[in-house]
Amino acid sequence: MSQRIDYYNDPRAPAAGELLLIRRSDNDNWALPGGAIDLGESIPQAAIRETLEETGITCEITGLVGTYSNPGHVIHYTGNDEVRQEFSLVLTARPVSGEPTPSPESREVRWVMPDELDTYDMHRSMRLRISHFLQDNCPHIG
Template identity: 65%
Template sequence: MARRLDFYDDPQAPAPNSLVPSVNVIVTNDAGEILMIRRSDNDNWAVPGGAIDLGESLPQAAIRETLEETGITCEITGLVGTYTDPRHVILYTSNGEARQEFSIVLTARPVAGEPTPSDESKEVRWVSRDEIDSLTSDRSMRLRIGHFLESLDDATGPHIG
């Protein structure tokens, strides 16, 4: 099976050979829970997201990726931040792509659907704020979710990095 391997500030990381604008979406329900997936390619928990396709806007990509990975249709509500750290390299073993991080993280609310796994997600569910730390996630995903939670607590603006 194809795998996704994340490297951060690792001298063993492959040299990046691509840069692909991507989006992640932090969807929250009325109970304040976050919609999360357990990824099929690395078994880590993450918020939905993926590459922005040609001819597609950032919000269109966010809505499409969320629906494809979770079964939930969402409405975009805001911006968490941009994440472009060149020390974060993502290796896709299926084709040898070594991608430098480039992700814009948006917030959203659900408008329809039920959590449903896909080819990209082994499990999809609403996760309480208290439960997030107990889930296995990549460092970059924890950072993004942490910035979102901080913004709820102290009204900070978007994170640029």
Template identity: 60%
Template sequence: MGRRIDYYDDPDAPPANSLVPSVNVAVTNNNGEILMIHRTDNDNWALPGGAIDLGESVAEAAIRETKEETGVDCEITGLVGIYSDPKHLIHYTSNDEVRQEFSIVLKARPVGGEPQTSDESRAVLWIPAEQAMDRQMDRSMRRRIQDYLQEQKQPIIS
């Protein structure tokens, strides 16, 4: 498996060669804990998520990716925002793809399943909201989680 390298406003970053719509999902349980994964490809903590496949909706992709990466079934409840900062590049070393960030971040609640790891997650945990920002993560993911925790009145569009 290749690695994932995140760059932000880095003059040494390779140029983008793709733009892939993706989703991240902020799943919160009744205890106010956020479902997070410890990624295998970059050793960072993140919200579950991934690319939207042809033939599926944003919500379908969010539900599928959350289940695949965490074992948890969820129901989409809202929108945090759309993140498309061209300064954030994601380099996948397995195929030399360099994506410009394009992520739709959704809110969700769990409806079944149990946390379990996958090929993409070395750990899956329910993290108390006040501790979510204490984990190692890239700056773009940190911003998404901060925006979610601040409970913005309107979705973020960046």
């Protein structure tokens, strides 16, 4: 069941149309929250858990932006020298509770207006995913 959260003159209140971004601890880039599915989880359960772990925000999944995979995009994890070709599912959500709170995976957590995105350093694959969402949901911005 959804929960109502009232904000009254509260600077932590999310504005309509804001995106929740994290500044990743592993590469210092800004990104949408995300991660891997644990054994026994559904996709929405994993997205809700990862968002809460990385941001302090509990969310409710509302839709799917798209699926992304590119054989030309590989990720190298230097800690164990693993190289992966990953895929991602980009979901939409609405906040239910919580306050933006950094974690070991996120140095910073912010609500960001779409017209401010150009000032944030992020990998072009992340920028592509966000632009697809904006084109479909905020055509005057994307």
